[in-house]
Amino acid sequence: MRHTQLRSFHAVAQRGSFTAAARELGVSQPTITTQVKSLEGEFGVELFVRRGRRIELTETGGGLLDITRRLFADEKEAADYLNETRGLRTGHLRVGAVGPYHVTDMLAAFNARHPELYVSVTVGNSRDTLRDLLDYRTDVAVLAHVDPDPRLVAIPYQRHRVVVFCPVDHPFARRRGIRVREMEGQRLIVREAGSTTRRAFDQAMREAGTHPRVVMEIGSRESIREAVAKGIGLGVVSEAEFIPDPRIRALPVIDAEIYTYAHVVHLRERQNARLVRAFLDVLAGLLAASPAARLVANAPRDRPTAPRAGGRAGRRA
Amino acid sequence: MRHTQLRSFHAVAQRGSFTAAARELGVSQPTITTQVKSLEGEFGVELFVRRGRRIELTETGGGLLDITRRLFADEKEAADYLNETRGLRTGHLRVGAVGPYHVTDMLAAFNARHPELYVSVTVGNSRDTLRDLLDYRTDVAVLAHVDPDPRLVAIPYQRHRVVVFCPVDHPFARRRGIRVREMEGQRLIVREAGSTTRRAFDQAMREAGTHPRVVMEIGSRESIREAVAKGIGLGVVSEAEFIPDPRIRALPVIDAEIYTYAHVVHLRERQNARLVRAFLDVLAGLLAASPAARLVANAPRDRPTAPRAGGRAGRRA
DNA sequence: TGGCGCATATTGATTTTATCAATGGATGAG
DNA sequence: CTCATCCATTGATAAAATCAATATGCGCCA
Incomplete structure (x- = not known):
């Protein structure tokens, strides 16, 4: 199993098209076809069903995609880590939100603190925004409601x-x-x-x-x-x-x-990822300046209640 | 950043030696040196300090290693998944234990159920055994005591x-x-x-x-x-x-x-990994045959108490 | 219904990367 | 002080990635 095989598979599975995957990876379409085919041949598995000019993931392919999402999220994390470490501090923070109004303050603060980082915001409904986070398509999400889930850390941000x-x-x-x-x-x-x-x-x-x-x-x-x-x-x-x-x-x-509440949500397993940490640090700063909100790890409210008045939130340098 | 660069870095960091890494990866030592050097050059970072003929990870290198451990664990998971899916059902389950006596029954049962899978057991003290699990060096650990930790799922197995x-x-x-x-x-x-x-x-x-x-x-x-x-x-x-x-x-x-108790412990994030699931299925079978023990997710006992008598444990088909 | 456009698959060639063998330099152990 | 061992360099080779050209097949539209 070679890395380029997994990379091609992953891009096709994400994009739903060999041609689109080729464009994304900056290679030609036959390159992608060959690599996916050789991965399938090497293991004797079928990852896609070819239907005319459309393709569909098989169940096996779906299971593999669940793994490759993490794999390529890790790879991105390694690149982000190295980019940041070398002082050029480049990287790409991907934010998902249910509405643009929820994120403008925190993105402004984040950009002020990290002008070198590129930020993209995907606006969608709650379900899609959560799914993108769980599928490693976004690094942080801003959601109004989060069911308790051990995979997630939800920080109430605004009400x-x-x-x-x-x-x-x-x-x-x-x-x-x-x-x-x-x-x-x-x-x-x-x-x-x-x-x-x-x-x-x-x-x-x-x-x-x-x-x-x-x-x-x-x-x-x-x-x-x-x-x-x-x-x-x-x-x-x-x-x-x-x-x-x-x-x-x-x-x-x-x-x-x-x-209603805005929660900043991230994957617990990625809480140490550099971009996620950077964002949380900025958020902690905003929360510290705003006594109405508190850092409460993994404690989204199921029902609307006034948050308790309290002291300073977030970590201090 | 190329995959082979990360692969070489990872192997050197794990083995503490370019030569040992070359042996592990089945390539020549200059290959490894070149790849690590080009990774360092591409990002302008220093991953190892060369001290005569010894090397030491830098802080940057240590941070990258934390990421590559996950990355290569995911890669192994992808290969295991594909191997299993193709019906040849090969794979390598890595078990850590604090003593060999804790695991013999479950390994016997596991081997009976999955004769095609290779199993290795690393015996060490509690601290090293837990560290190996957290560092993705083992897939499952058998420990006598586990502090509550959201990253872990601990199943009491035997007392x-x-x-x-x-x-x-x-x-x-x-x-x-x-x-x-x-x-x-x-x-x-x-x-x-x-x-x-x-x-x-x-x-x-x-x-x-x-x-x-x-x-x-x-x-x-x-x-x-x-x-x-x-x-x-x-x-x-x-x-x-x-x-x-x-x-x-x-x-x-x-x-x-x-x-004292034996707990079977695995990483929560890897609870869906094929080999981990296979092992837990076998364990559930053993527990179902033994009413003295129960499946209790993430609930290790801090102090010795008799487990409650109860009904069947484990998932039903 | 036929033609066109678009996507995947095939094939032989080219480019790029991985890797090697040989060797040099430096350090540590005996 | 010498030898063994490990990392670094260099030029060459092998393997894999990738390409251009083209074939095949399906879907859509007029």
Whole structure:
């Protein structure tokens, strides 16, 4: 088994195409075909099913990919380590996030501290963002909700209050806030069921025994805003995500603590990876400057609760 | 950075010698020298300090070695996976143990189930055995004591009663057992302070408020036996380690539950590695046949206590 | 339905890297 | 002080990676 065989296999499996793998690796397509074929021949296994001009990973191929993801993440780590050690301090931090608004502060701080490092941000939904982290496609992820998982370390970073918004001609629009019980029977336009904003809000309503009427579920925040502006119902959003619009008004729910959280998540096994450590150091600095948040290893909150007031977080030099 | 460079670096770092690394990799010594040198040159780093004809890892080299250990463990896993998948089912399971007696049953069972797999056993002290596991030098370890560590999964496998032994002309020799309080003031010959047998015994004595007199500490079980046979004092040993000898008699401590435990330990991150899974499957089979032990993930006992009686252990098909 | 475009597979040639043999230099052990 | 052993250098060779050219086959579109 030669390294170039695994490398070609891995690139094809990731890209789903020999040609795309060749482009990624900067070699010609026959090179890739030959190497994957020789790997299959050497072990007498079938890693891909060829269907016309499409390919599909076999189960064996899927199992091997699980291993090669780690392998090539380790290889990248070795290169990053050597690059950083030599003082040129190059490297590429890959961040996954569920929304760009969650990461801008920390990326600004990170860039200020490490201008030599390249940062890429992939924005996706929670599921894909977590999967990318677990599959070594990203180095750090910023997620609103994380189920406890021994493979992960989740650091609460920010919390955002969930607010309700209404069209300006709605009776609520003149108010400074609303109470939970006023949501009873109200028509709501909300995000899909898996959204963390939706989950936090639904739970607060359940706990209060209040039953608003969900009349519409829309996956797009922009579409929700448009629907609310047209008077179809009230909207629910995280304060961080609320974009002021002259047609609508945002209102806090004054008798409930409804928050969503941003967690910075990384793989426990990679907590000593140089880029991950560098990012966590910057994060610790931000948290130390912000007493509202704390470093709590592997302790994501399952339900929205106010974090305890407390002292300095993070490691001190 | 080329794979062969990392491979050569890794072998030299592990072996402490370019020549030994060349032998291990089956290439000539200048090959190794050239590859390590080109890696150092490419990144402008120094991985080894050359001192005459000896070499020493630099700090940078040590950091890289931490990464390459994982990298090459992953590579081995990929090869093992492909070998197993192709049905020839070759592979090499590396087991670390603190004594050969701990592993013979499970290795016999493993070999019966997987005659095609090669097994090597490294016997060492607890510290080295654990270090080998953490450094990816072994796939599974059998240890008497494991501190809780999120990186590890420890499965209690066997327990052994700690016994006291005496020369045949000692008054105790005619007894079937002794009581804790009878140890007060007795001259003892024991293992070194870190030994788990010693620790379990000391704790039982402390809890009972009994103070035997340790007159000798010897790191070798054989030497302890000889010293006891000569009448210098009583010995303490795990029942599994006791070798009958006409000159000495073994006695249980009848009013105390003093045990040592064998734990099967593996890295959490490698719990899905094929060889590790194969071994754990065999272990689960042994445990299912033995109600005295249970699968308890990451729950080693800090102190000797009788495991709870219970139902079947292990996964069901 | 046929043609075109695109992706994989094959083949022989070329380039690049790995590796070698021979040897030099330096250190440590006896 | 000498010899053995280990690392470093150098020029040559072997092996692997890779290429260019092309064949084959499938899918899509008009």
